[in-house]
Amino acid sequence: MQRRTARSVTCSRVASSPSVMPGLRFVQNHFYSQRMDMVLIGGLWLDATVWEDVTGHLAERGHRAVPVTLPGQGDGNGAATLADQVAAVVAAVDAAAGRPMVVGHSAAAGLAWLAADARPEKVATVTMIGGFPAADGTAYADFFPIRDGAMPFPGWEPFEGPDSADLDEAAKESLGSRAVPVPERVATGVVRLGDERRYDVPVVLICPEFSPADARQWIDEGDVPELARARQVSLVDIDSGHWPMITAPAELARLLAEAADEA
Helix, strand or coil: CCCCCCCCCCCCCCCCCCCCCCCCEEECCEEECCCCEEEEECCCCCCHHHHHHHHHHHHHCCCEEEECCCCCCCCCCCCCCHHHHHHHHHHHHHHCCCCCEEEEEHHHHHHHHHHHHHCCCCCCEEEEECCCCCCCCCECCCCCCCECCEECCCCCHHHCCCCCCCCCHHHHHHHHHHCCCEEHHHHCCECCCCCHHHHHCCEEEEECCCCHHHHHHHHHCCCCHHHHHCCCEEEEECCCCCCHHHHCHHHHHHHHHHHHHHC
16 A cells, blocks of 8 residues: 655745744754754664664754663663653653653653653653553553563564565664663553643654554544543654654654644
């Protein structure tokens, strides 16, 4: 099935001097709204380096990327817990300038949502890439077997099809070799949500291997209860597989910047 390309929403541009529209920045012949810190959270098995190809594109658009090193995913802490990862994300939110956007990829959409629950007044927007938040009282991400106290990357068979269609063999080998087993107490940790003000935080859902129509159906049918209760959910298409930060970093950065401009 042919997929739609990402929606086109142009950033504000002014033809004359930078002083024409107060509150805008002039970056490489373009005007953008005020800079926003973007807290970037990789999904399962990923460390903070997965965002390397996105951060430069965000900087070109005037935003500051803040990739988070999650406890247990890149720091060698095999005893890390879900609470430890939530604390790391919340610390990044607290340290951000102004009100940041929190970006969660795949399962880490749940971490981004937990940050919104912990700091609803601080988080400007939650952007979820190819993932959905777990509901209160459910396991964070116990999707694959646990071995020796961790959930290792299961190989590419579970991701055959649209998830990995845009990854060549070299990219698969590189990503697989960098995969960090997720500590058991992260994967099986129980999600605890408690502040209903999280539903007031705007959500942008970037849809890679599935379409916005798919996402809307899942939300409407009750498969994603947290987003069903969110008051503002924008669905955005991107023509990529499950890892657009690797296969479509410039386009992903553009969409993140547009979401920031609209926040």
